[in-house]
Amino acid sequence: MNNKLVTLAPLIGLSFLLTSPLLLADSENISKVNGSIRVDSGRQVGSVETVNGSIRLEDSVQARNVETVSGSIDIGSNASVGSVETVNGDIKLASNSKADSLETVNGGLRIQDQVQIRGNATSVNGDIKLGKGAQVGGALENVNGDIELDSARVGRGITTTNGDIDIGAGSQVDGGIVVEKTSYSFFSNKRKPKVTIGPDAVVNGTLHFKREVELHVSERAKVGKIVGATAIRE
Numbered sequence: 001m002n003n004k005l006v007t008l009a010p011l012i013g014l015s016f017l018l019t020s021p022l023l024l025a026d027s028e029n030i031s032k033v034n035g036s037i038r039v040d041s042g043r044q045v046g047s048v049e050t051v052n053g054s055i056r057l058e059d060s061v062q063a064r065n066v067e068t069v070s071g072s073i074d075i076g077s078n079a080s081v082g083s084v085e086t087v088n089g090d091i092k093l094a095s096n097s098k099a100d101s102l103e104t105v106n107g108g109l110r111i112q113d114q115v116q117i118r119g120n121a122t123s124v125n126g127d128i129k130l131g132k133g134a135q136v137g138g139a140l141e142n143v144n145g146d147i148e149l150d151s152a153r154v155g156r157g158i159t160t161t162n163g164d165i166d167i168g169a170g171s172q173v174d175g176g177i178v179v180e181k182t183s184y185s186f187f188s189n190k191r192k193p194k195v196t197i198g199p200d201a202v203v204n205g206t207l208h209f210k211r212e213v214e215l216h217v218s219e220r221a222k223v224g225k226i227v228g229a230t231a232i233r234e
Helices: none
Strands: 037-039 056-057 071-076 083-085 092-094 100-108 109-111 120-125 128-130 147-149 158-160 165-167 171-172 177-179 194-197 200-204 205-207 214-217
Touching: 092 100, 100 109, 109 120, 165 177
Parallel strands: 037 056, 056 071, 071 092, 083 100, 092 109, 100 120, 109 128, 128 147, 147 165, 158 177, 165 194, 171 200, 177 205, 194 214
Antiparallel strands: none
8 A cells, every 4th residue: 555645644744735525626726634624526636645534536537547545436437547546445437437446455346337447456455346347457466255247348357355256147257357365363264255157257377276266167168277176067
């Protein structure tokens, strides 16, 4: 996670501290310490940053990096942004929007239909869902949480530790799939993750399972080498 997120508060000058809970601006950076930020539809702005609050960009907004520490980030349809980062909160991109990368620690990623992510999309604790026609050019990664693709595409592989993976019908994953080994403790979830490769889905590269999983592969799917599991063909 970008180090400037945790050091943002002491660096923001008084000129950026606003008493209103909403902030609207054009063609300049938008920055706050406490409170949410909303940018109206069709606006073109610079970076959008807050510490304690959510961020909402309406439809067709263009912005550079979008960052918060405690709060969700909601990007409207047909928007175009740079990197999108939060520590505690979900990230959602509506249909036909574009971003350079997505990163959250405690929160899910909701990537709707026809969204394009140029780089990586990562979460530590949260589900990741890609809608129809969505594309992630880089890697798709989490530790705890389910991953679901609905006729979507990932360019540089999927990595997870806990949670199910559903590569839905017509989806494509280049770079393979890795399920990492977990360090078990008394409080660990010992349930086997379920990995499903649906009809007409394609996984190019090795499917490497470093822990026990339940693997279901459609007879109509195309997959690479399988290491560490035996596929149940359906």
